[in-house]
Amino acid sequence: MKFWRKEKSLIYALHPAKIPASGARLSYTFGLGGIAVFATLVTLLTGLALTFYYVPTPDAAHASVVFINDVVTFGAVIRALHYWGAQLMVIAVTLHLARIVFTGGYRPPRELNWLIGLGLLVVTLIWNFTGFVLRWDDGAYWALLVGTNLFREIPVWGETLYRALVGDTQIGAAALLRFYGWHIFGLTLIGVFGIIYHLWRLRKDGGISRPVLKESETRVFISRDELFSREFIAAALVAAALVLLSVIAPIPIGPAANPDAGVAAVRAPWIFLWVQDLLRVIPPLWAGIVAPLVVLVALALIPFIDRRGGNGRAVWFARERWKPQVLLAVIAVVLIALSVREALR
Ligand code: HEM
Incomplete structure (x- = not known):
C-alpha cells in the first residue's frame, strides 16, 4: 500500500480525500x-546534518563551520542547501502571504489561520537570523551586537529583555549558546508544530478558498492521489533547483569574529536591510522595534479591514477588496525601496 494512503499517517491526515480542482489550480x-513546507523540510534535514559538526562556542564555532565547508565530505553542499533552503522559505512564505492578500484568502472563517501564518512568518525570519549568527564571523558578530542592543532601547523592560536574550551583560559565550538553542530547538519546535496546526486549520476552514464557479461550470474535484502526485512533482523540481544552486553558488564565510577589532563594515542579512537603512535616519527604538511592530500590526489587521465573508469572489485582484491590497503594496514598496537603498550604499 502507498504510504500516503495509510489512514494513520500524518500525510493522509493532512490531505483530504478529494479537493475542488479550482482551489488547487497552479x-x-x-x-x-507547499513550496514553503518543502523548503522547511530541506532546511530541517540539512540542519540536522550540520549539528553533527557544528560547535556552539565562541572559540570553536567559526572553525567548525570552516571545517564543514572545507573538510567534511559534501559539507559545503549540505551547508549551501541549508542556506538556500532557508532563503527559499523566506521568499515562498512572503509570496504566499501576498497571494493570500491579492486573492482574499484571509476572509472569514480564515482569520485565525491568517494570524497563525503571520506568526510563522515571524518565526521564519527569526529562524533565519539566529542561523546567520551561528557562523560567528565578523558580519554575524556585529549584526548580533547591533540587533540585540536594539532591545536595550525599550523603556523600562529593555535591560531585562536584553539579559534574557543574551544571557549576560554583553555578547559572548552565553549569547551564542542561547541563539544556538533557539535556532535548533526552540524555533524548530514552534515552527514545526505551527506548520502542522496551520495545515490542519486549513482543512477545518473548508480547504483552500476557491474561485466561485460560473453557472455553466460543474464542480470538478481532484483525488488525494492526484494531489499527492502534483506535490511530488513540485517537490522534485524544487529539490533539483536547490541542489543545482547549492553546487554553483556555495556560501562564503567571513573572517572569524573579533570583538577587539572595532566595528566591522557590517551588512545586515538581506531580510533586515530595510531596518539597517532606517537605523541611519531615525532613532534605534523607532527603526528597530517600533517600525517592524507597526508593519506586523498592519498585516495582522488585514482580515478585519475587509470583513466580506463567505466564499465570495475568491479571484485575483478583486476590486471590492482594494484596501488590503493597497496596504500590502505600500508596505512592500517601502520595504523594498529601503532595502535597495541600503544595499547600494
Ligand atoms: C512556514 C510558513 C507557511 C507555510 C508552510 C504555509 C503553508 C500553507 C499551505 C500549504 C496552504 C494551502 C496551499 C496554498 O494556499 O498555497 C496555506 C494556506 C493558507 N495560509 Fe499559509 N503557510 C505559511 C505561512 C503563512 C503566512 C505568512 C500567512 C499569512 C499571514 C498564511 C496564511 C494562510 C491562509 C489564510 C491560508 C488559506 C488560504 C486560502 O484558503 O485561500 N500562511 N498555507
Whole structure:
C-alpha cells in the first residue's frame, strides 16, 4: 500500500480525500504554501546534518563551520542547501502571504489561520537570523551586537529583555549558546508544530478558498492521489533547483569574529536591510522595534479591514477588496525601496 494512503499517517491526515480542482489550480496558489513546507523540510534535514559538526562556542564555532565547508565530505553542499533552503522559505512564505492578500484568502472563517501564518512568518525570519549568527564571523558578530542592543532601547523592560536574550551583560559565550538553542530547538519546535496546526486549520476552514464557479461550470474535484502526485512533482523540481544552486553558488564565510577589532563594515542579512537603512535616519527604538511592530500590526489587521465573508469572489485582484491590497503594496514598496537603498550604499 502507498504510504500516503495509510489512514494513520500524518500525510493522509493532512490531505483530504478529494479537493475542488479550482482551489488547487497552479495559477491560483502557485503552490507557494507547499513550496514553503518543502523548503522547511530541506532546511530541517540539512540542519540536522550540520549539528553533527557544528560547535556552539565562541572559540570553536567559526572553525567548525570552516571545517564543514572545507573538510567534511559534501559539507559545503549540505551547508549551501541549508542556506538556500532557508532563503527559499523566506521568499515562498512572503509570496504566499501576498497571494493570500491579492486573492482574499484571509476572509472569514480564515482569520485565525491568517494570524497563525503571520506568526510563522515571524518565526521564519527569526529562524533565519539566529542561523546567520551561528557562523560567528565578523558580519554575524556585529549584526548580533547591533540587533540585540536594539532591545536595550525599550523603556523600562529593555535591560531585562536584553539579559534574557543574551544571557549576560554583553555578547559572548552565553549569547551564542542561547541563539544556538533557539535556532535548533526552540524555533524548530514552534515552527514545526505551527506548520502542522496551520495545515490542519486549513482543512477545518473548508480547504483552500476557491474561485466561485460560473453557472455553466460543474464542480470538478481532484483525488488525494492526484494531489499527492502534483506535490511530488513540485517537490522534485524544487529539490533539483536547490541542489543545482547549492553546487554553483556555495556560501562564503567571513573572517572569524573579533570583538577587539572595532566595528566591522557590517551588512545586515538581506531580510533586515530595510531596518539597517532606517537605523541611519531615525532613532534605534523607532527603526528597530517600533517600525517592524507597526508593519506586523498592519498585516495582522488585514482580515478585519475587509470583513466580506463567505466564499465570495475568491479571484485575483478583486476590486471590492482594494484596501488590503493597497496596504500590502505600500508596505512592500517601502520595504523594498529601503532595502535597495541600503544595499547600494
Ligand atoms: C512556514 C510558513 C507557511 C507555510 C508552510 C504555509 C503553508 C500553507 C499551505 C500549504 C496552504 C494551502 C496551499 C496554498 O494556499 O498555497 C496555506 C494556506 C493558507 N495560509 Fe499559509 N503557510 C505559511 C505561512 C503563512 C503566512 C505568512 C500567512 C499569512 C499571514 C498564511 C496564511 C494562510 C491562509 C489564510 C491560508 C488559506 C488560504 C486560502 O484558503 O485561500 N500562511 N498555507
